[in-house]
Amino acid sequence: MKYVSTRGSAPELEFADVLLSGLARDGGLYVPAEWPQLSRETIAGFAGKPYHEVAFEVIRPFTGDTMPDDVLAGMLRETYSAFRHPAVTPLVQVADNRFVLELFHGPTLAFKDVAMQLLGRLMDHVLAERDQRATIVGATSGDTGGAAIEAFRGRERTDIFILFPDGRVSDVQRRQMTTASEANVHALALKGNFDDCQAMLKGMFNHFTFRDKVGLAGVNSINWARIVAQVVYYFVAGVAVGAPHRPVSFTVPTGNFGDIFAGYVAAQMGLPVEKLVVATNINDILTRTLETGRYETRGVTATTSPSMDIQVSSNFERLLFEVAGRDAEAVKRQMDGLSQSGAFGLPPESLSAIREVFAAGRADEAAVAQTIARTWREAGYLADPHTAVGLSVAQEQGASQTPMIVLSTAHPAKFPDAVKAASGVTPALPDWLSDLMQRKERFEVVANDISAVENLIETRARALAAEA
Numbered sequence: 266m267k268y269v270s271t272r273g274s275a276p277e278l279e280f281a282d283v284l285l286s287g288l289a290r291d292g293g294l295y296v297p298a299e300w301p302q303l304s305r306e307t308i309a310g311f312a313g314k315p316y317h318e319v320a321f322e323v324i325r326p327f328t329g330d331t332m333p334d335d336v337l338a339g340m341l342r343e344t345y346s347a348f349r350h351p352a353v354t355p356l357v358q359v360a361d362n363r364f365v366l367e368l369f370h371g372p373t374l375a376f377k378d379v380a381m382q383l384l385g386r387l388m389d390h391v392l393a394e395r396d397q398r399a400t401i402v403g404a405t406s407g408d409t410g411g412a413a414i415e416a417f418r419g420r421e422r423t424d425i426f427i428l429f430p431d432g433r434v435s436d437v438q439r440r441q442m443t444t445a446s447e448a449n450v451h452a453l454a455l456k457g458n459f460d461d462c463q464a465m466l467k468g469m470f471n472h473f474t475f476r477d478k479v480g481l482a483g484v485n486s487i488n489w490a491r492i493v494a495q496v497v498y499y500f501v502a503g504v505a506v507g508a509p510h511r512p513v514s515f516t517v518p519t520g521n522f523g524d525i526f527a528g529y530v531a532a533q534m535g536l537p538v539e540k541l542v543v544a545t546n547i548n549d550i551l552t553r554t555l556e557t558g559r560y561e562t563r564g565v566t567a568t569t570s571p572s573m574d575i576q577v578s579s580n581f582e583r584l585l586f587e588v589a590g591r592d593a594e595a596v597k598r599q600m601d602g603l604s605q606s607g608a609f610g611l612p613p614e615s616l617s618a619i620r621e622v623f624a625a626g627r628a629d630e631a632a633v634a635q636t637i638a639r640t641w642r643e644a645g646y647l648a649d650p651h652t653a654v655g656l657s658v659a660q661e662q663g664a665s666q667t668p669m670i671v672l673s674t675a676h677p678a679k680f681p682d683a684v685k686a687a688s689g690v691t692p693a694l695p696d697w698l699s700d701l702m703q704r705k706e707r708f709e710v711v712a713n714d715i716s717a718v719e720n721l722i723e724t725r726a727r728a729l730a731a732e733a
């Protein structure tokens with residue numbers, strides 16, 4: 266399997282190189298040259314299979330010669346046996362024909378663990394084979410950072426630097442990033458918002474001297490391996506409610522468009538998906554784009570679902586590439602428009618192709634609080650604010666014969682203040698995190714200055730490589 270860049274001028278790569286390269290060298294994102302197909306029989310055969318076995322069948326077509334089948338199968342078994350629920354991503358029914366897909370049973374209580382736990386193992390494997398080290402830099406609005414640190418802490422071949430927006434993540438999220446004691450972990454609180462963190466990260470990938478000197482690798486969803494690992498639970502959940510014999514819809518709390526793009530990939534591979542519903546909070550650039558056909562950035566407002574306080578949704582570029590018939594020049598023009606004027610318009614054909622598969626809705630802060638309260642009262646189900654954005658938007662879609670699966674992207678205990686304010690219930694952290702608030706924190710505050718942050722990373726990475 267070869268991978269191509271959405272901007273058309275970076276070299277085509279194999280999976281192992283895509284895994285280590287993060288952003289393509291032309292600034293684009295890698296996607297597979299073609300979508301592997303799973304037959305109806307294969308999909309039907311997923312029913313009742315353990316999660317890691319479905320994961321093998323879904324992921325295997327993407328990995329090419331990166332590793333032998335038995336190594337991948339063993340890695341997947343090990344990855345998902347560490348999840349705290351036997352089903353890994355269980356489904357809970359909350360209303361007629363409406364289900365919540367709980368993706369938060371990994372070590373850091375967010376859906377990011379599903380992919381990140383695998384990514385850590387995949388990268389270790391490839392780096393060991395090549396006898397190489399990598400410097401990982403990640404940008405987070407709260408959850409990617411904790412999940413990445415958990416997946417890479419103490420790993421010998423990687424140093425990990427996480428940029429998070431100072432003061433804009435929950436206490437639990439911050440502590441999950443700042444309490445790791447391993448020398449290879451560096452939490453950096455950036456004076457800015459998530460978009461500043463993500464723009465700085467992309468700036469580093471586009472600064473080739475720095476990129477090559479430190480062996481820069483990415484763990485955000487710009488990394489294709491993150492997306493592919495997330496495709497699995499769409500199949501698992503879809504089959505659990507009757508696919509491929511009936512279609513299924515998903516509502517996805519959305520920020521960087523990675524999670525919902527994984528749903529799009531599942532549909533491309535053969536899962537019968539009726540609708541993918543983009544659920545945004547009041548930082549609603551994607552919902553506005555689907556309504557108006559114009560992608561236009563505005564300021565970011567802090568909300569009770571901070572992980573979705575995002576304006577520039579990286580993975581939307583992957584969808585633009587698809588709906589433009591893989592016309593990389595068109596995507597490049599749109600992205601140039603975005604960097605020059607903060608906006609671009611979608612051609613009518615692209616917009617209607619998007620609307621065929623996707624719907625969208627937003628939930629404001631009042632709707633989020635009401636949804637947490639109502640779901641607790643009526644279904645006895647305690648949702649975190651991100652999941653509540655999804656539940657609120659799914660409710661607005663109205664009744665349908667097609668099962669609607671709402672992705673629950675975080676455990677309510679990550680956001681206890683908002684959940685308590687809405688429902689009166691304080692969600693408790695699970696045992697293994699119960700002392701999180703007492704652990705010692707270690708992080709540095711950094712200015713929104715790419716040269717200064719690059720210097721810091723280079724110095725630290727060099728020191729750690731010398732010790733290794």
Ligand SMILES: Cc1ncc(COP(=O)(O)O)c(C=O)c1O
Nearest residue numbers: 408519520521522523524572674
């Ligand atoms: C809890 C939570 N929900 C939803 C999202 C949005 O997911 P995506 O960025 O893949 O759209 C995020 C962040 O990515 C998150 O951390």
Ligand SMILES: N[C@@H](CCOP(=O)(O)O)C(=O)O
Nearest residue numbers: 405406407408409485486572
């Ligand atoms: N919501 C995310 C933002 C980064 O998204 P990613 O999926 O590209 O890593 C977070 O929690 O950090």
